Amino acid sequence: MSKLKNIDAGLYRKRRIINLSILAASILTTLFGLFWLVWLLATLFMHGFKYLDLSVFTQPTPPPGESGGLANAIVGSVLITFMGVALGAPVGVLAGTFLSEYAIRSKIAPVIRFVNDVLLSAPSIILGVFIYEIVVVPSGHFSGWAGALALALIALPIIVRTTEDMLKLVPNTVREAACALGAPRWKVTVSIVYRAARAGIFTGILLAVARISGETAPLLFTALNNQFWSTSLNQPVANLPVVIFQFAMSPYEDWQNLAWAGALLITISVLVLNIVVRTFLQAKR
Amino acid sequence: MNKVEGQTGESLVRSGAKGRIFDVVFANGTKVCAIIVFLIIVAIMVSLIVGAWPALKKFGPSFIWSTEWNPVTEEFGALVAIYGTIVTSIIAMLIGVPVSFGIAIFITELCPTWLKQPIATAIELLAAIPSIIYGMWGLFVFAPFFADHIEPWISDTLGNLPFIGPLFSGPPLGIGVLTAGIILGIMVIPFMASVFRDLFEVVPPVLKESAYGIGATTWEVIKKIVMPYTKIGVVGAIMLGLGRALGETMAVTFVIGNADRLEESLLMPGNTISSSLANQFTEAVGEIYTSSLIALGLILFLLTFMVLAFAKYLLVRLTLKEGVRT
Numbered sequence: 001m002s003k004l005k006n007i008d009a010g011l012y013r014k015r016r017i018i019n020l021s022i023l024a025a026s027i028l029t030t031l032f033g034l035f036w037l038v039w040l041l042a043t044l045f046m047h048g049f050k051y052l053d054l055s056v057f058t059q060p061t062p063p064p065g066e067s068g069g070l071a072n073a074i075v076g077s078v079l080i081t082f083m084g085v086a087l088g089a090p091v092g093v094l095a096g097t098f099l100s101e102y103a104i105r106s107k108i109a110p111v112i113r114f115v116n117d118v119l120l121s122a123p124s125i126i127l128g129v130f131i132y133e134i135v136v137v138p139s140g141h142f143s144g145w146a147g148a149l150a151l152a153l154i155a156l157p158i159i160v161r162t163t164e165d166m167l168k169l170v171p172n173t174v175r176e177a178a179c180a181l182g183a184p185r186w187k188v189t190v191s192i193v194y195r196a197a198r199a200g201i202f203t204g205i206l207l208a209v210a211r212i213s214g215e216t217a218p219l220l221f222t223a224l225n226n227q228f229w230s231t232s233l234n235q236p237v238a239n240l241p242v243v244i245f246q247f248a249m250s251p252y253e254d255w256q257n258l259a260w261a262g263a264l265l266i267t268i269s270v271l272v273l274n275i276v277v278r279t280f281l282q283a284k285r
Numbered sequence: 286m287n288k289v290e291g292q293t294g295e296s297l298v299r300s301g302a303k304g305r306i307f308d309v310v311f312a313n314g315t316k317v318c319a320i321i322v323f324l325i326i327v328a329i330m331v332s333l334i335v336g337a338w339p340a341l342k343k344f345g346p347s348f349i350w351s352t353e354w355n356p357v358t359e360e361f362g363a364l365v366a367i368y369g370t371i372v373t374s375i376i377a378m379l380i381g382v383p384v385s386f387g388i389a390i391f392i393t394e395l396c397p398t399w400l401k402q403p404i405a406t407a408i409e410l411l412a413a414i415p416s417i418i419y420g421m422w423g424l425f426v427f428a429p430f431f432a433d434h435i436e437p438w439i440s441d442t443l444g445n446l447p448f449i450g451p452l453f454s455g456p457p458l459g460i461g462v463l464t465a466g467i468i469l470g471i472m473v474i475p476f477m478a479s480v481f482r483d484l485f486e487v488v489p490p491v492l493k494e495s496a497y498g499i500g501a502t503t504w505e506v507i508k509k510i511v512m513p514y515t516k517i518g519v520v521g522a523i524m525l526g527l528g529r530a531l532g533e534t535m536a537v538t539f540v541i542g543n544a545d546r547l548e549e550s551l552l553m554p555g556n557t558i559s560s561s562l563a564n565q566f567t568e569a570v571g572e573i574y575t576s577s578l579i580a581l582g583l584i585l586f587l588l589t590f591m592v593l594a595f596a597k598y599l600l601v602r603l604t605l606k607e608g609v610r611t
Contacts, residue, residue, distance in 0.1 A: 019502035029387025098315035123532025186311035214415025217534035274413045
């Protein structure tokens with residue numbers, strides 16, 4: 001009897017020790033994950049803040065050895081990102097509408113959903129190569145439009161996915177009530193369903209903006225870069241990510257410093273966008 | 286009176302007809318947009334194959350296993366880049382999977398409720414940081430630190446072991462395949478951790494509570510209840526993370542060193558498919574050089590496509606098992 005009790009006590013202790021060590025390990029891994037976030041942000045702020053002054057926003061990118069800023073790159077980035085979303089959002093919202101409202105028993109809907117996921121997980125550099133082949137090669141030069149198109153391809157699947165999810169959250173009774181009043185289907189969708197899901201659709205578009213505003217790889221061979229002021233989308237356009245890439249990889253110290261300032265700018269704007277999206281979603285719930 | 290009624294009736298009919306036309310237009314408009322998404326993927330596939338054709342015709346299937354990458358003699362092979370892509374992704378998974386698993390366990394089982402949201406948000410913010418920032422940080426901060434403090438230790442200890450020794454010997458350069466793999470690992474952690482967490486949260490509380498009720502410890506509940514319940518989804522999530530790691534470009538381009546040689550040691554510089562494209566595509570002269578790079582892109586696209594398809598297949602099986610949601 002007492003022997004049995006001893007075995008039980010030993011087993012119990014063993015189980016408790018295993019349990020505690022696994023749980024301790026899980027706390028350690030969480031700290032490990034947070035550690036990188038803190039390290040990354042700390043160095044970014046330390047290096048970036050020093051060089052973030054007014055001239056960054058007012059001066060164009062300098063040749064090595066001279067003082068300057070990132071003004072043309074900031075303007076170019078905003079322009080390309082805006083155009084990318086402007087191209088991707090209408091198609092994305094309508095495709096999401098099709099999946100949620102019109103394709104309930106459709107055979108092609110699962111195919112579209114799968115293809116959308118393929119596009120969502122396709123490496124962004126491949127999308128750059130694709131746009132290079134169908135836009136840059138035929139037109140004979142790099143251009144802001146090519147960059148905007150490449151970014152639109154990245155934004156599109158995100159918007160399709162979030163639009164579908166958000167429209168599906170609208171209760172069916174709302175649609176039925178509108179239909180019962182005699183409203184045609186398109187009117188139900190546009191004035192009732194869209195209005196109910198407005199915040200959600202907008203959130204999806206903001207998420208897409210956050211995602212594409214830091215994308216570098218697809219811009220390398222589409223928008224390229226431009227040392228000078230240019231707001232024409234028919235020419236290569238300076239943009240923050242590519243400037244950061246070029247300046248960071250360069251051997252000149254003042255270029256590297258500007259790259260840090262640019263990196264801080266991009267990170268802050270992406271994080272702010274994400275936090276805005278999160279508060280939006282929370283308010284919705 | 287009669288006339289008025291007639292008018293409204295007529296205009297009602299008219300607006301009804303207009304509504305029907307609009308209905309058709311709108312429904313088909315959304316359908317066209319959905320089909321555009323499909324056509325884009327087809328177009329990407331076709332344009333990659335067309336672009337890669339000259340190289341594939343010239344080198345044949347040996348393109349895949351040739352280690353030659355010589356722009357001067359125009360001899361190209363993909364093996365160095367494929368090897369780099371796969372090895373960096375494996376290193377990333379070795380780091381990323383256990384850590385994300387631990388984070389998900391912590392958030393779902395251990396964390397006090399008030400701390401849950403802040404930690405989950407912090408981890409997800411880590412996912413939102415653009416990859417170029419990871420690359421810059423890797424090049425200027427992590428690589429020098431790694432070269433000064435970690436790599437000498439690695440080559441002194443692991444480098445002397447039998448069998449795996451050659452993988453870990455070499456000069457401490459800071460940049461190289463191992464550094465790229467570690468940074469990729471850090472990048473996939475938040476992504477996989479949030480999918481794991483979502484999976485763990487769909488386990489019905491009744492199952493867990495009944496296990497706790499008969500005296501199981503937290504770890505036993507995770508091992509015997511949560512893991513069997515979610516295992517297909519977990520594999521699917523790992524595959525999604527792997528797809529990310531395979532295609533990641535900028536972070537790797539900064540720290541991998543861009544060397545077109547096949548090196549035994551993980552501490553030496555290498556190349557991945559995406560970093561070759563990022564570094565060489567705009568500089569490539571001549572049809573065969575450009576075409577070989579596009580062929581690399583085609584291989585990468587097929588690789589990520591297969592990984593995603595497998596992940597989707599597993600996740601679909603999981604939802605089938607779940608039954609119909611009401």
